[in-house]
Amino acid sequence: KNQVEQSPQSLIILEGKNCTLQCNYTVSPFSNLRWYKQDTGRGPVSLTIMTFSENTKSNGRYTATLDADTKQSSLHITASQLSDSASYICVVSADNTDKLIFGTGTRLQVFP
Amino acid sequence: EPEVTQTPSHQVTQMGQEVILRCVPISNHLYFYWYRQILGQKVEFLVSFYNNEISEKSEIFDDQFSVERPDGSNFTLKIRSTKLEDSAMYFCASSGLSGLYGYTFGSGTRLTVV
Numbered sequence: 509k510n511q512v513e514q515s516p517q518s519l520i521i522l523e524g525k526n527c528t529l530q531c532n533y534t535v536s537p538f539s540n541l542r543w544y545k546q547d548t549g550r551g552p553v554s555l556t557i558m559t560f561s562e563n564t565k566s567n568g569r570y571t572a573t574l575d576a577d578t579k580q581s582s583l584h585i586t587a588s589q590l591s592d593s594a595s596y597i598c599v600v601s602a603d604n605t606d607k608l609i610f611g612t613g614t615r616l617q618v619f620p
Numbered sequence: 621e622p623e624v625t626q627t628p629s630h631q632v633t634q635m636g637q638e639v640i641l642r643c644v645p646i647s648n649h650l651y652f653y654w655y656r657q658i659l660g661q662k663v664e665f666l667v668s669f670y671n672n673e674i675s676e677k678s679e680i681f682d683d684q685f686s687v688e689r690p691d692g693s694n695f696t697l698k699i700r701s702t703k704l705e706d707s708a709m710y711f712c713a714s715s716g717l718s719g720l721y722g723y724t725f726g727s728g729t730r731l732t733v734v
Binding site: 542550551552553597605606607608611612613 | 651653661662665668675676709715723724726
């Protein structure tokens with residue numbers, strides 16, 4: 509069954525610190541992996557997208573990695589800001605479909 | 621930056637009533653989608669729509685649901701005979717030619733069935 513698992517479920521960090529979120533997936537055949545940021549009550553906003561051949565992608569303070577062999581991805585946030593408080597969702601797409609398979613997300617809270 | 625627009629932002633309806641959720645996708649996109657997120661749960665795929673027909677649907681998307689692109693700009697989700705368990709955030713999304721890039725979500729419609 510195609511699944512996306514994330515850890516930790518929630519995370520609290522102080523402003524200015526770095527953090528890393530983890531994602532494991534069992535989607536096959538794999539097409540691409542995305543990280544989305546979702547503020548409470550809002551729609552998901554894309555941060556990065558990576559295909560099979562890419563193993564790292566950056567977007568400002570966000571850096572995503574992908575290991576397609578172990579089916580793992582991470583999202584590293586550098587120098588966190590209060591506005592980074594949100595859910596971060598790992599989303600995977602299979603090769604034979606346009607639908608996205610969402611993970612349950614990591615709820616990040618950044619405190620001053 | 622182009623946006624996917626959804627209306628209304630919040631809809632309250634009585635159980636058994638029909639509701640229509642509306643979306644205006646990004647103008648040059650060709651693929652359209654509906655997802656839903658029950659409170660506290662993950663986002664789930666409902667349906668994809670391309671070339672004026674459903675291209676894929678999940679097991680959630682049963683006969684109670686229908687989609688339509690009535691006028692070339694709007695994309696609607698109709699839920700007939702709503703049930704309490706239909707209460708959720710409903711997100712519309714659209715993407716470009718390949719479906720790989722430009723996959724953009726709207727801000728959602730919060731549907732509350734009472």
